[in-house]
Amino acid sequence: MGAKDVKPTRSELIDLKKKIKLSEGGHKLLKMKRDGLILEFFDILSKAKDVRSELDAAYEKANEKIGIAESVEGRMTVKSTAFAMKDAPQIELESHNIMGVVVPKIESSSVRKPINKRGYGILGTSSYIDEAVDSYEILVEKIILAAEIETTMKKLLDDIEKTKRRVNALEFKVIPELKEGMSFISLRLEEMERENTFRLKRIKA
Amino acid sequence: MRLLQKLKRKSSPTHRGSGSNYAYATARVRAMKSNLLPRETYPRLMNMGIDEITRFIEESQYKQDVDELARVYDGVDLFEHALNRNLGVTFTKIINISEGELNYLISEYLKKYDIWSIKTILRGKYCNASVEEINDSLVAAGQLSYTFLSSLAEKESYESVIDALSGTDYYPTLKGYDGTNLSAIENQLDKEYYNGMFYAIGTPGSNDRKLFSKFIRTEIDIKNLSTLFRLKKAGVGEDEIADLILEGGLHLSMKEIEKLLPLPFSEFINSLEKYPYWEDISDIVSPEMDSLVDLETQLTRHSIKSAASFSHMYPLSIVPIMDYVLNKKNEVNNLRIILRGKAANLDEEIIRNQLVI
Numbered sequence: 240m241g242a243k244d245v246k247p248t249r250s251e252l253i254d255l256k257k258k259i260k261l262s263e264g265g266h267k268l269l270k271m272k273r274d275g276l277i278l279e280f281f282d283i284l285s286k287a288k289d290v291r292s293e294l295d296a297a298y299e300k301a302n303e304k305i306g307i308a309e310s311v312e313g314r315m316t317v318k319s320t321a322f323a324m325k326d327a328p329q330i331e332l333e334s335h336n337i338m339g340v341v342v343p344k345i346e347s348s349s350v351r352k353p354i355n356k357r358g359y360g361i362l363g364t365s366s367y368i369d370e371a372v373d374s375y376e377i378l379v380e381k382i383i384l385a386a387e388i389e390t391t392m393k394k395l396l397d398d399i400e401k402t403k404r405r406v407n408a409l410e411f412k413v414i415p416e417l418k419e420g421m422s423f424i425s426l427r428l429e430e431m432e433r434e435n436t437f438r439l440k441r442i443k444a
Numbered sequence: 445m446r447l448l449q450k451l452k453r454k455s456s457p458t459h460r461g462s463g464s465n466y467a468y469a470t471a472r473v474r475a476m477k478s479n480l481l482p483r484e485t486y487p488r489l490m491n492m493g494i495d496e497i498t499r500f501i502e503e504s505q506y507k508q509d510v511d512e513l514a515r516v517y518d519g520v521d522l523f524e525h526a527l528n529r530n531l532g533v534t535f536t537k538i539i540n541i542s543e544g545e546l547n548y549l550i551s552e553y554l555k556k557y558d559i560w561s562i563k564t565i566l567r568g569k570y571c572n573a574s575v576e577e578i579n580d581s582l583v584a585a586g587q588l589s590y591t592f593l594s595s596l597a598e599k600e601s602y603e604s605v606i607d608a609l610s611g612t613d614y615y616p617t618l619k620g621y622d623g624t625n626l627s628a629i630e631n632q633l634d635k636e637y638y639n640g641m642f643y644a645i646g647t648p649g650s651n652d653r654k655l656f657s658k659f660i661r662t663e664i665d666i667k668n669l670s671t672l673f674r675l676k677k678a679g680v681g682e683d684e685i686a687d688l689i690l691e692g693g694l695h696l697s698m699k700e701i702e703k704l705l706p707l708p709f710s711e712f713i714n715s716l717e718k719y720p721y722w723e724d725i726s727d728i729v730s731p732e733m734d735s736l737v738d739l740e741t742q743l744t745r746h747s748i749k750s751a752a753s754f755s756h757m758y759p760l761s762i763v764p765i766m767d768y769v770l771n772k773k774n775e776v777n778n779l780r781i782i783l784r785g786k787a788a789n790l791d792e793e794i795i796r797n798q799l800v801i
Binding site for chain 1: 521524525528559560563564567568570571573577578580581582583626627628629630631633634635667670671673674675678679680684688690735736737739740741777780781782783784785788789790794795798
């Protein structure tokens with residue numbers, strides 16, 4: 240909104256003053272939200288780093304354990320044992336709110352099962368299989384946790400970016416333009432005031 | 445149907461004691477044993493790359509199996525299937541060249557492969573795996589032929605599979621399967637296998653039969669030890685462990701195991717000191733142990749070592765044949781460990797630890 244587009248009226252001036260007040264209030268709130276989100280983001284970032292390194296370690300271990308199981312017992316044995324494990328882990332997706340940002344909360348169940356409830360017989364299998372299953376159960380748990388934290392982080396980043404753009408727009412575009420318009424109206428009104436005073440003086444004379 | 449009749453005939457205890465061809469069978473097995481890879485081969489294989497190892501296998505006794513399976517599989521899978529096929533062919537050959545009581549005992553021992561294949565088929569049906577997937581995981585190294593096992597895999601449902609096995613020793617256990625209690629049925633089949641072995645051995649009269657009995661009972665001890673370690677470490681309750689204990693162990697009788705069952709993991713380990721297995725496992729077991737993999741390998745080593753220790757005592761008995769069966773199985777395992785271990789980029793130390801040389 241350019242200053243020239245503004246009608247130099249007193250009501251417009253009052254309107255602009257209201258808008259400036261509202262924009263400044265909004266700007267302050269958005270700045271607070273942005274700072275809050277950044278703080279929250281850094282908090283989650285450190286958690287995400289930990290979870291990522293745990294996930295990498297769990298993946299490496301799972302690879303090693305399945306490698307050992309496949310070499311000692313054979314891939315055919317591992318595959319056959321896997322047939323007995325039909326129950327997939329259950330995942331429930333909920334959401335919660337961090338400063339207006341809706342982030343996911345993933346609840347998982349039956350990821351880790353006791354050794355005797357996995358579906359395969361104990362007597363026909365070995366520790367190689369048990370440990371491969373254990374390490375993959377841990378890996379799945381880490382993947383679920385990493386998915387929750389990394390999605391939260393991504394959503395927070397998107398919202399920080401959005402809030403930052405709004406703050407910048409208010410700070411460098413909307414409020415300066417409104418202020419420019421207000422000062423234009425003030426000047427114009429003062430000018431009109433002076434013209435009126437001069438006109439009255441000339442009539443009196 | 446003819447196969448089932450043959451199975452019933454071979455499984456029949458009436459065959460026990462009838463004319464066995466120990467001299468012929470042991471001579472054939474001795475010749476087969478000379479084809480086993482010497483122990484110095486494994487360190488050499490450890491220094492080779494995958495391509496060199498596969499070439500080595502292609503030029504060995506496994507050549508025919510590799511050639512025949514090359515149109516279906518490739519890479520490391522081809523070699524694993526070829527090794528298993530060779531194992532199956534070798535064990536079937538041993539069953540075929542033996543007669544009478546010897547045949548009966550070997551067949552009973554190799555039933556573990558039939559049980560394994562039946563379990564694989566039931567597992568496959570349980571998770572709706574395709575016939576090809578089930579066939580890929582079958583090892584026909586027992587009495588049941590690959591064609592018969594494959595025909596079982598083609599059955600529509602687990603009920604048809606069980607019906608097709610009616611008349612076999614497995615049927616009484618399998619008919620208790622209701623589509624949900626797979627692990628219980630698997631455990632029951634394994635228990636029945638050891639009960640059957642016990643029935644087959646009977647009360648050993650001769651010295652060689654006593655050694656065979658010792659061999660089987662040592663295997664039961666090792667299985668029980670492994671089960672105890674796995675379940676105790678996982679914190680499974682005493683009663684549930686007791687259900688999975690096999691009777692007839694050599695040093696770990698039911699009475700001894702009953703004493704071990706209520707003990708916590710650390711005390712359980714300490715109480716093993718008085719058994720002969722302690723010497724082999726003392727270095728690797730501790731209350732804080734993270735993995736049982738090394739323990740399992742060590743127990744396998746013990747089993748092979750103890751079989752080898754008396755294999756030369758009675759040259760015309762089942763003992764050298766069982767020694768060959770164990771060594772052949774071990775050769776296939778070692779080759780697979782090296783190949784798969786290298787393909788999975790496992791640390792050389794890890795691969796070496798799993799080898800039983």
